[in-house]
Amino acid sequence: xxxxxxxxxxxxxxxxxxxxxxxxxxxxxxxxxxxxxxxxxxxxxxxxxxxxxxxxxxxxxxxxxxxxxxxxxxxxxxxxxxxxxxxxxxxxxxxxxxxxxxxxxx
Numbered sequence: 001x002x003x004x005x006x007x008x009x010x011x012x013x014x015x016x017x018x019x020x021x022x023x024x025x026x027x028x029x030x031x032x033x034x035x036x037x038x039x040x041x042x043x044x045x046x047x048x049x050x051x052x053x054x055x056x057x058x059x060x061x062x063x064x065x066x067x068x069x070x071x072x073x074x075x076x077x078x079x080x081x082x083x084x085x086x087x088x089x090x091x092x093x094x095x096x097x098x099x100x101x102x103x104x105x106x
């Protein structure tokens with residue numbers, strides 16, 4: 001999992017990776033901190049998807065550029081385009097299914 005500190009850094013990753021999962025959190029979000037290990041474990045099933053972590057306390061421009069108003073937020077990109085997002089309540093089973101379906105496109 002790669003940590004990003006700006007939208008520019010995230011944009012560079014999007015351009016260089018075919019599939020990207022962005023996990024957006026904030027410093028005071030206990031749900032975000034509890035969910036992160038579950039998402040990390042899930043991403044081991046998808047080794048070809050690059051996982052990126054953004055903390056809105058450090059990189060508020062990412063939330064602004066991607067219109068993320070609530071956390072935790074999981075955004076999935078294929079070929080630099082957002083395919084789906086899940087915000088606030090992130091069921092791991094549903095996330096797995098959404099990633100699997102999105103990857104069928106490639």
